[in-house]
Amino acid sequence: MSSRTKHLVAALLAVVVATLTASVAKAQSPTLPNDTLRRVCYNMQMEYKQNCMSGICVIVGDSEQLTGGLVNEFGVAILNFVYDRTKDKMKLTHVMKPLAKWYIKRTLKRDLRQIMHVIESGGNEYFNSRRNINYTFNIMNDDATQTTD
Amino acid sequence: MRRLLGITLLVMLLPLSLCAQTSQQNILQKLNAAVAKISTLQCDFVQTKHMKMLNDDIVARGIMVYKASDKLRWEYTSPYTYTFILNGTKVYLSKAGRNNVVDIKKNKMFGEIAHIMMNSVVGNCLTDTKNYKVTVAETSTEWVATLVPKKSTLKQMFNKVVVHFSKSNSIIQKVEMHEKNGDNTVIQLKNIRLNKTVGANVFKN
Numbered sequence: 165m166s167s168r169t170k171h172l173v174a175a176l177l178a179v180v181v182a183t184l185t186a187s188v189a190k191a192q193s194p195t196l197p198n199d200t201l202r203r204v205c206y207n208m209q210m211e212y213k214q215n216c217m218s219g220i221c222v223i224v225g226d227s228e229q230l231t232g233g234l235v236n237e238f239g240v241a242i243l244n245f246v247y248d249r250t251k252d253k254m255k256l257t258h259v260m261k262p263l264a265k266w267y268i269k270r271t272l273k274r275d276l277r278q279i280m281h282v283i284e285s286g287g288n289e290y291f292n293s294r295r296n297i298n299y300t301f302n303i304m305n306d307d308a309t310q311t312t313d
Numbered sequence: 314m315r316r317l318l319g320i321t322l323l324v325m326l327l328p329l330s331l332c333a334q335t336s337q338q339n340i341l342q343k344l345n346a347a348v349a350k351i352s353t354l355q356c357d358f359v360q361t362k363h364m365k366m367l368n369d370d371i372v373a374r375g376i377m378v379y380k381a382s383d384k385l386r387w388e389y390t391s392p393y394t395y396t397f398i399l400n401g402t403k404v405y406l407s408k409a410g411r412n413n414v415v416d417i418k419k420n421k422m423f424g425e426i427a428h429i430m431m432n433s434v435v436g437n438c439l440t441d442t443k444n445y446k447v448t449v450a451e452t453s454t455e456w457v458a459t460l461v462p463k464k465s466t467l468k469q470m471f472n473k474v475v476v477h478f479s480k481s482n483s484i485i486q487k488v489e490m491h492e493k494n495g496d497n498t499v500i501q502l503k504n505i506r507l508n509k510t511v512g513a514n515v516f517k518n
Contacts, residue, residue, distance in 0.1 A: 207393055218408055224367050231367050237395040239362035239498035240470060258494045261469045304392055
């Protein structure tokens with residue numbers, strides 16, 4: 165095989181591998197609901213100092229607006245939010261009492277807005293360096309995620 | 314004349330209200346007697362959380378093991394894995410390889426959640442008049458106990474807890490937890506096995 169052919173084969177292989185990697189990454193990376201994907205569920209974890217709060221985050225919506233809820237594993241509501249994608253505005257509509265202090269709500273609102281950006285760009289982790297809070301959102305499998313009919 | 318009519322009505326209605334109270338007490342006595350006989354309880358459960366604002370449900374499945382009077386293993390198997398073990402005053406939590414231990418004496422809210430879960434799925438909450446106002450209703454197949462929390466820490470979480478007992482065996486079939494924001498969680502117990510031997514390892518981390 166000539167060196168030219170070897171280079172061509174190597175280039176073709178690289179393209180195939182890159183395509184496969186991208187499609188696998190796309191399948192596994194978190195995503196937000198859109199006009200064809202109505203609902204997405206995430207395993208959520210929030211770490212602050214030595215404390216850790218975990219739960220489930222359900223987000224429903226479309227390309228314009230998302231409505232989400234965080235609950236712990238027992239189903240107790242932690243918070244609900246509405247995110248306007250067109251205006252990039254986050255609103256907390258309900259926060260459980262222990263977290264309903266104005267300074268906590270302000271931090272959560274800002275962090276959730278950033279988390280939407282992170283998930284939209286394919287990431288699953290956000291770190292608030294000012295407050296030292298680490299958030300992880302991992303997509304949950306199968307029937308928890310629904311497509312539109 | 315009106316006065317006489319009023320007194321007559323009062324005299325007629327008084328026995329009715331007394332009857333209703335007696336009937337409630339009888340039902341509660343029956344249920345408490347059945348609950349007192351439970352030394353262990355094992356079952357599968359289906360937990361459906363309805364989120365009012367999203368108009369959407371999260372359904373989770375798992376297994377529960379209870380041993381009188383202070384041991385509970387509550388394990389979610391699908392769609393997430395999460396284990397909650399109450400053993401005396403300690404709560405062991407396990408999720409995705411991460412383990413935590415909480416002392417419920419030091420963490421009041423956690424203690425409240427742990428005891429709500431244990432008492433409501435077994436039925437011990439019926440006698441907890443210090444923390445709940447209990448009323449009982451009857452249908453053709455069920456007794457339905459409604460518990461309204463009295464304590465502020467419980468009130469923060471729930472408006473009311475509704476427990477459904479089967480009339481055929483006086484065992485809990487379903488628990489509904491109604492939250493202030495309009496959400497509710499329904500836990501359906503299935504495949505219930507009573508008073509079988511349960512090893513101590515079940516309640517260890």
